[in-house]
Amino acid sequence: MENLQGDDHDEAHAAATMIPHFPYFATAPPLAEPAVSTTSTDDQHGAPLEALQPPLCNHPGGLDGPQLTTTATAAAMPLMLPAMTPLDWQSLLQCLQVVPGPELQQAAAQADQYIGENDHGDQAAESSGAAGNKEKQLAKGGAGRSGKKKASRPRFAFQTRSDNDILDDGYRWRKYGQKAVKNSKHPRSYYRCTHHTCNVKKQVQRLAKDTSIVVTTYEGVHNHPCEKLMEALTPILKQLQFLSQF
């Protein structure tokens, strides 16, 4: 029955976004050439991972740490994101209280729409089709039990080449589940933000085809500051404040 990438569908359909000139990354080395896939989104679903996977770069101990990748589902355009510190861009937006511009909002909307419309597509790749719509899956597991309809939330997937499954994004996460995934030796882990008012979740899974790559899928947006980033920024902000007096 199962014919292919039971785990690959995640990065294929995980909502993604383009991050236009985000200042945090501006100091990074030139972005790697995105491995642009000009295939349609439908093609993406059935496409083997390699088609979606940008040339991840290894920077062992380098200034960048893991090379982060988002896969832009709507535009079918992966984007390389050099990670200067182990923080994700959502965290940065949150902590810096940056209001996502129209591009981001549009991308998020597209991502939601994409998930809603096309989940069956990539799931069809798992010909058993048991998985069905992922959003529905999400809804039925948690919200389904509580009888609430789950609102679609933006999702973002990062691919990192790392020995460590856990990408330190500055937030605290509690693991609430782990499931074996079809056609993958590595299980998928489910995490929830430990902040009591925050309902952000993330899934962490290694690719079956390249176990050195970890796919982290975020769902939702944190509604609280990122403690680690604030810690890191506080001295800088103080210094700026001091300098601005002159």
Place this chain on the structure above:
DNA sequence: CGCCTTTGACCTGCGC
């Protein structure tokens, strides 16, 4: 003691 991970059970939707 509080927080976390582990893990089996459970729920739900989909395909056959």
Place this chain on the structure above:
DNA sequence: GCGCAGGTCAAAGGCG
């Protein structure tokens, strides 16, 4: 209707 697979729950145990 049944089986499968994904997602979540919750009890139990570990760790600092």
